[in-house]
Amino acid sequence: MQDPVSGDVASVFTQLVDARKSARGFSREPVPQTVLDQVFGAALRAPSNCNTQPWQTHVASGDKVEELRTKLPEAFMKGEFTMDFPYDGKYEGVYKERQYASAEALYSAMGITREEKDKRNVAFMRNFTFFDAPHVAFLFLPEPFGLREACDLGMYAQTLMLSMVAHGLxxxxxxxxxxxxxxxxxxxxxxxxxxxLFGLSFGYEDEQHPSNRCRTERAELADITHFHGS
Ligand SMILES: Cc1cc2nc3c(=O)[nH]c(=O)nc-3n(C[C@H](O)[C@H](O)[C@H](O)COP(=O)(O)O)c2cc1C
Incomplete structure (x- = not known):
């Protein structure tokens, strides 16, 4: 039987999960390597099918992050897309509603209206300059892995993000x-x-950046989780 988690740990866990949010404004201050080792080291405990750990993480900092900060926006503006996995970004029904609500939460936090397309584009382009973050982690799936291993990578990614938040990032x-x-x-x-599969900009949050006031909603428990049996 698994060791019971004490009340305190459960409450810290809830706080940790709650504290994580997508940050889109960072200070340029680099994170010390000792902290990076702890953050990425803790994430190694993420579970995976047959413990295969089918992921490779590459972290760009310093000169490499600056090179990417120049090259990626240029490539995007020229339409030089080189994605490994198909993406159409189209959602329907409740998924579309949630997509729109999250965009609305972000842009209203930034004081950008629906009509201000130019400002929305500028905000979107900040993806490719990593929202000013000093580091970016790229999460790769080695060939020939597919859907199941992509799920593993997702679990690793959430473990990594919680580890970052737990370490003040x-x-x-x-x-x-x-x-x-x-x-x-x-x-x-x-x-x-x-x-x-995707990237992860990270560092110390710029608490003054308006985008970081964004807080997204979630569906109700009963809309998502269906308990069966007595
Ligand atoms: C796999 C994944 C990819 C995402 N891609 C982007 C992205 O390209 N740009 C962005 O600004 N946010 C991106 N997001 C952030 C989502 O918009 C965000 O997680 C969602 O709106 C919920 O908000 P929260 O993370 O603040 O709780 C991504 C999230 C995930 C999990």
């Missing part, structure tokens, strides 16, 4: 960064057998 997971998988591999000299 903020982060933003970004599918947008996967649009430029080829350019990322080239700059970081990564084997083409590694396919980029």
């Amino acid at each position: 903020a982060c933003c997971p970004q599918t947008a960064l996967s649009f430029m998988a080829g350019q990322v591999r080239e700059v970081l000299d990564i084997d083409p057998g590694n396919r980029l």
